[in-house]
Amino acid sequence: MQYEGVLNKMHTEFANPIQYYLVFEQAFIHINQIINKDIEIQHIGYQCLNCAKEKKIFRQGFCFDCFTSSAAAGDWIMRPELSKAHLGIADRDLAYEQKVQLQPHIVYFAVASDLKVGVTRKTQVPTRWIDQGASAAIPIVEVPNRYLAGITEVALKQHYTDKTNWRKMVQNQIINVDLIQAVKNTESFLPAEIMPYYEKTQQEIYELNYPVEQYPTTCKSLNLDKTPNYKGKLVGVKGQYLLFNDGTVFNVRSYEGFKIHLSIN
Structure with missing residues (x-):
């Protein structure tokens, strides 16, 4: 099976075990069903999750321009104590900030x-x-x-x-x-x-219980910029990490905005 798309964090469903889905524009993959299968990941480009331009990702799936301007990447995201919407004060976009900040936390x-x-x-x-x-x-x-x-x-x-x-x-x-x-x-x-x-x-x-057949005893993180082509046997998923039988772990969320080709055998 062959898939191509832009990485976003995996969608999840609270169940026993947790159910995982990798969603692309034209298809989605139920990750639980491909555990114990051989996977090949090829990094083939970038696409900013905000502006959709094919620009190198800076952080959180955004290109540099969007990360430094979008309301969805304001400092209050990582540091909630900086929130000011309750005072009617804008950081980047008050309407967006009120929508997100002024709700139960x-x-x-x-x-x-x-x-x-x-x-x-x-x-x-x-x-x-x-x-x-x-x-x-x-x-x-x-x-x-x-x-x-x-x-x-x-x-x-x-x-x-x-x-x-x-x-x-x-x-x-x-x-x-x-x-x-x-x-x-x-x-x-x-x-x-x-x-x-x-x-x-x-x-x-x-x-919370995760679909893991084998936990790594030692682990190394897959970096798509340094290793744009990787093959391995998927043995589990935990958090936003894909776990492979050779000890490689891949943090999907860290590579949001990366365009990949995915082969499943």
Whole structure:
């Protein structure tokens, strides 16, 4: 089977195990169904996910011009505490920023390697945790906008990491942690204005199971710029990573906007 298209992060479905789909303009591939098959990935070009021009990708699937101008790539994306839409102040496009920022957000704990704190829109639960390769996750607090989520995360980052160790994640090296107790332990760290929301939040644990036949004992990341042609046997998917039998792992999300030719045998 032969496919060609521009990479976007894989679509997912919350099931046991997680279901993965690679979506191209003219076709989609149910990734779970091609585990244990030989795959060839060829990098054949670029296409910016914002302007659709065939320009080299800079970050997050955008060319340099779009990354530095698009509202979808503002600093508040990675640093929610910089959100200003609740004040009616624009960063790049107030209408877009109000649409995204002024909706319920979740501050959460996830365990993909170590215990980490993070922020996501409520509509992205549990997709956000799947994309991170979390084995378990739990909301800490639900708040009505991105700014409040951001200042909560900033407070908690004084005590918890906000990073996932991707090597531990793909190797399934996960710490055991009592998530309910971990949430209770945050109470004294939360800003006072957040406490009413904390008390109302339903703190339910989500368990996530991934379609993996074989976890790598050592791993090396596939870089399409340096290795534009790769062949390997797919043995699993976790987070946004394809796992191959030779220890190669491919982070699909890191290569959004890359145009590829995909062969499945």
